Amino acid sequence: MIYSGxxxxxxxxxxxxxxxxxxxxxxxxxxxxxxxxxxLSCAGCPRVREYKHNSDEMLTADQxxxxxxxxxxxxxxxxxxxxxIHPQIDDMVKRIxxxxxxxxxxxxxxxxxxxxxxxxxxxxLNFVVHVDGLAQTHDRIxxxxxxxxxxxxxxxxxxxxxxxxxxxxxxxxxxxxxETKQLFALLTELKVNGIMIIPAYGYNTVEDDMFLSxxxxxxxxxxxxxxxxxxxxxxxxxxxxxAAGEVELKCTxxxxxxxxxxxxxxxxxxxTDGYCKSYSELMEQTEWERYGHGNDPRCSSCFxxxxxxxxxxxxxxxxxPDLWEMVRWVLFS
Numbered sequence: 353m354i355y356s357g358x359x360x361x362x363x364x365x366x367x368x369x370x371x372x373x374x375x376x377x378x379x380x381x382x383x384x385x386x387x388x389x390x391x392l393s394c395a396g397c398p399r400v401r402e403y404k405h406n407s408d409e410m411l412t413a414d415q416x417x418x419x420x421x422x423x424x425x426x427x428x429x430x431x432x433x434x435x436x437i438h439p440q441i442d443d444m445v446k447r448i449x450x451x452x453x454x455x456x457x458x459x460x461x462x463x464x465x466x467x468x469x470x471x472x473x474x475x476x477l478n479f480v481v482h483v484d485g486l487a488q489t490h491d492r493i494x495x496x497x498x499x500x501x502x503x504x505x506x507x508x509x510x511x512x513x514x515x516x517x518x519x520x521x522x523x524x525x526x527x528x529x530x531e532t533k534q535l536f537a538l539l540t541e542l543k544v545n546g547i548m549i550i551p552a553y554g555y556n557t558v559e560d561d562m563f564l565s566x567x568x569x570x571x572x573x574x575x576x577x578x579x580x581x582x583x584x585x586x587x588x589x590x591x592x593x594x595a596a597g598e599v600e601l602k603c604t605x606x607x608x609x610x611x612x613x614x615x616x617x618x619x620x621x622x623x624t625d626g627y628c629k630s631y632s633e634l635m636e637q638t639e640w641e642r643y644g645h646g647n648d649p650r651c652s653s654c655f656x657x658x659x660x661x662x663x664x665x666x667x668x669x670x671x672x673p674d675l676w677e678m679v680r681w682v683l684f685s
Contacts, residue, residue, distance in 0.1 A: 377604075377606045377607075377635065377640070378607075379423055379424075379425045379606060379607055379608065379609050380425055380426065380427060380607050380608070380662050380665075381425055381427045381428070381429055381456075381607065381608045381658055381662075382419060382420060382423045382425040382427070382428050382429070382608075382609060382611070383429045383431060383608050383609065383610040383611070383621055383658070384411065384416050384419065384420075384428060384429065384430050384431070384610075384611055385399075385411070385431055385432050385433055385435075385610065385611065385612040385613070386410060386411045386413075386416055386430065386432065386433075386435055386438045386440075386441070386444065386613075387410045387411075387432050387433040387434070387435060387437050387438040387613075388407045388408075388409055388410070388432065388433045388612065388613060388614075389407050389408070389410075389432070389433050389434065389437050390432060390433045390434045390437070390460070391434050391437060391460070391462055391463070392434070392460050392462070392494045392495065392496055392499070393494075393495050394460075394484075394493055394494050394495070395492075395493050395494075395495065395562065396493065396522060396524060396552055396562055396563075399432070399433065402624065407433075409613035409614065410438060410439075410613055411611065411612070411613050412440065413440045413443045413444040413447060415611075416444055416448075416611075417444075417447055417448070419611050419631065420448065420451075420453065422630075422631050422632075423609055423631055425609075426453075426454060427453075427454045427455075427456065428448055428453050428454065428455050428456070429455075429456040429457075429458060429480075429608075430444070430445070430448075430455065430456070430457050430458065431458040432458075434459060434460055434462075434463070435457065435458070435459065436459055436462075436463040436464065436467055437463070441467075442470050445457070445471065445477070446471075449471075449474060449476050449477055452476055453476065454476055454478070455476055455477055455478065456478045456480050456518075457477065457478065457479050457480065458480045458482070458520070459479060459480070459481055459482070460481070460482050460494070460499075460503070461481040461482065461483075461499075461502065461503035461506045461507070462496075462499065462502055462503070462506075464479065464481065464503075464506040464509075464510065465502075465505060465506040465509045465510075468506075468509060468510055468513050468515065471515075473513065473514035473515045473516070475516070477515065477516065478516045478517075478518060478545070479510055479515060479516065479517045479518065480518045480519070480520050480548070481503060481506065481507055481517060481518070481519050481520070482503075482519070482520045482521075482522075483500070483503055483504075483519050483520070483521055483535065483539070484521055484522055484524075485500075485521075485527070485528075485531055485532070485535060486500065486531055486534060486535055486538075487500040487501065489528075489531060490503070493524075504538075504542070507519070507539075507542055507544065508542060511542060511543055511544070516545050517544050517545055518544060518545050518546045518547070518548060518586060519539055519544050519546075519547050519548065520548045520550065521535065521536075521547065521548065521549050521550075522549075522550055522551075522552050523549060523550070523551050523552060523564070523572055523573075523576070524552040524562045524563070524564070525552065525561070525562050525563060525564050525568065526562070527572075529572070529575060529576070532549075532576075533579065536579070536582075536583045537583075539583075540583055540584065544584075545584075545586075546584050546585065546586030547583055547584060547585055547586065548585070548586055548587055548657070549573075549576055549585065549587065550655070550657050551564050551569040551572070551573065551595060551655045552564055553569070553653045553654050553655050553656070563653070564653070565653060566597075566652065566653050569595055569597075569653070569655060570595070570596055570597030573592065573595035573596040573597070574596040574597070574598075576592070576596075577592050577593065577595075577596045577598075580592065587657060587661065588661050588664040588665060589664075590664035590667060591657060591660055591661045591664045594655075594660055594664065595655055601660050601663040601664055601667065602644060602645070602663055603643065603644035603645060603651065603654070603656075603659045603660060603663065604659050604660075604662045604663050604666070605619050605620035605623075605640060605643050605644065605659050606619075606620075606635065606638070606640055607658060607659055607662035607663075608620065608621050608656075608658040608659060608662070609631060609634060609635075611631075612627075614627045615627030615628055615629055616628040616629070616630065616631055616633070616634040618634055618638055619634075619638045619640065619642075619643050620643065620656070620659065621656060621658060621659070622654055622656050622659075623643070623648075623650060623651075
């Protein structure tokens, strides 16, 4: 999740309002997967395998807007699948932005350049483009020759047009950290608004030889955390410390309810034990205490940034030093 000063203020007010109102669980980000289709078949992506028999199903714009109203989360993330494939995506985005809802548009970037002409830059629209390495590495992971060049051109076009652009890089087993540093240097030259790094934790729908163990994640992120003054990372500092093994955080799986054409994923974005027909069913009938590190073995290597960054935000609000660190990070990074 990406935080600006305006968003930190919004989220803080949101959490306090819900706490004072006695609401035990306050989702921060509604994740919408309007389409299950994708124009890539990336090596580490669970969705392309999980949804292979349902790839033609889609959510309508009306269904997405109804979900936004029902959940009431201050932030919306459009992902998939590749959301730019959706035939109603223009209307969907316009209607979300008309509500002054913070929108994060996750995309592989292949269709982004042509999409830019349909919109004007606004602080509420943020593109999050996936880039997993330099040309040879990114093209191999996406199984698409020339994908890296297309993505870089899209980022450059978006920045020239004045849009907010963030990137998302997954660290897999065998990732060359020197190459990763070169990638971050390039993205910094392109003046992206922020760089997100996430560890490749295991999914049961993908072969696990490319995923990192918890100890491997801790070791790699100890090195990456040292780069925080050199590159503009946008993950909350405490989340990066968590990935480096320096602090403990509990998972908040309810923080990012996820709606796909198949229903509400239960329990979370990562695990699918089933689908609920409504958001209220998801919240009321999910045994949340069954999940998380130390509860469900499938959660042991999970470092999902959405769930744990919510935990980091909640924990930071309890400590003045941690709160100041987050404020300083927002204002001066």
